[in-house]
Amino acid sequence: MKKLVLIRHGQSVYNQENRFTGWTDVDLSEQGHIEAKKAAEILKKHDYNFDIAFTSLLKRAIKTLHIILEDLDHLWIPEYKSWHLNERFYGALQGLNKAETAEKYGAEQVYKWRRAPDEEPPKLTRDDERFPGNDLRYQNLKLDELPLSENLSDTIARVLPFWNESIVPAISKNEKVIISAHGNSLRALIKYLDNLSNEEVTALEIPTGIPLVYELEDDLKKIRHYYLE
Numbered sequence: 001m002k003k004l005v006l007i008r009h010g011q012s013v014y015n016q017e018n019r020f021t022g023w024t025d026v027d028l029s030e031q032g033h034i035e036a037k038k039a040a041e042i043l044k045k046h047d048y049n050f051d052i053a054f055t056s057l058l059k060r061a062i063k064t065l066h067i068i069l070e071d072l073d074h075l076w077i078p079e080y081k082s083w084h085l086n087e088r089f090y091g092a093l094q095g096l097n098k099a100e101t102a103e104k105y106g107a108e109q110v111y112k113w114r115r116a117p118d119e120e121p122p123k124l125t126r127d128d129e130r131f132p133g134n135d136l137r138y139q140n141l142k143l144d145e146l147p148l149s150e151n152l153s154d155t156i157a158r159v160l161p162f163w164n165e166s167i168v169p170a171i172s173k174n175e176k177v178i179i180s181a182h183g184n185s186l187r188a189l190i191k192y193l194d195n196l197s198n199e200e201v202t203a204l205e206i207p208t209g210i211p212l213v214y215e216l217e218d219d220l221k222k223i224r225h226y227y228l229e
C-alpha cells in the first residue's frame, strides 16, 4: 500500500479578507502560520516522514510546506515547484472581494464562478497588470499556457499531466510524497483520484492546513482517504 499526503496551504491574507485569490501571490495570514504549524504537529504525532515534496509557485503553499518540513526536520528533502499546481486562475475576479462581487452580480453567479466546473470567470486582458505574462516566474510558459481565466476543467487539464509525469513516478518508486497546493488544484486532483462526478466535485470543500492522506493500491487506485487529526 502507498500513502500520499495532500495539504491545502494555511489561511492566506486574501482568504482572511474574503478576496478572490487565484494566482495572486499573497502571504499566509497569522492564522495560516498557526495552521501550518498545527499540521506539522499532527504529522509528527502520527510519525509521518517524506522522501519528496511538490508544491506550486505561490508563497502561501511554499511557506506552508516549509513550515511543515522544518518542524519535521525535513528541509533537506528534494522539493519541486511547478505552476501546474498553482491555484485555479481566477481571471478578472482576482483581488475583488467575494461578498461585494456577489452583491454586484448575484450570489448564484458568484457560486457558479466559484464552484461550477465548466463556468469560466470573466477573463482578464493581456495588458492587465495581473496577467501572469508580466511575472518573471512564468517566463518559460508559452503564450497559450498563460491563462486569462480558468474553470475547474482547465485546472484539471494542467494538474493531471504534472501528476502523471512528475508525481506518479515518485509514488511508483515507493517514495513518500507530500503535495502542498491550493483549494482548486487539489479539488482537480481529488476529482481524478476519487473519480468524482461534476456534481460531487462542486460540493467538495477542502479545509486549509489539514493533512489529507490518500492510501493507494500498487497500481495507484485509491483505497481510502482521511484527514489526520
Ligand SMILES: O=C(O)[C@@H](CO)OP(=O)(O)O
Pocket: 015, 019, 020, 021, 022, 023, 087, 088, 090, 114, 183, 184
Ligand atoms: O480565491 C481563491 O483563489 C479560491 C481559494 O481561496 O477561492 P474559492 O473558494 O472561490 O475557490
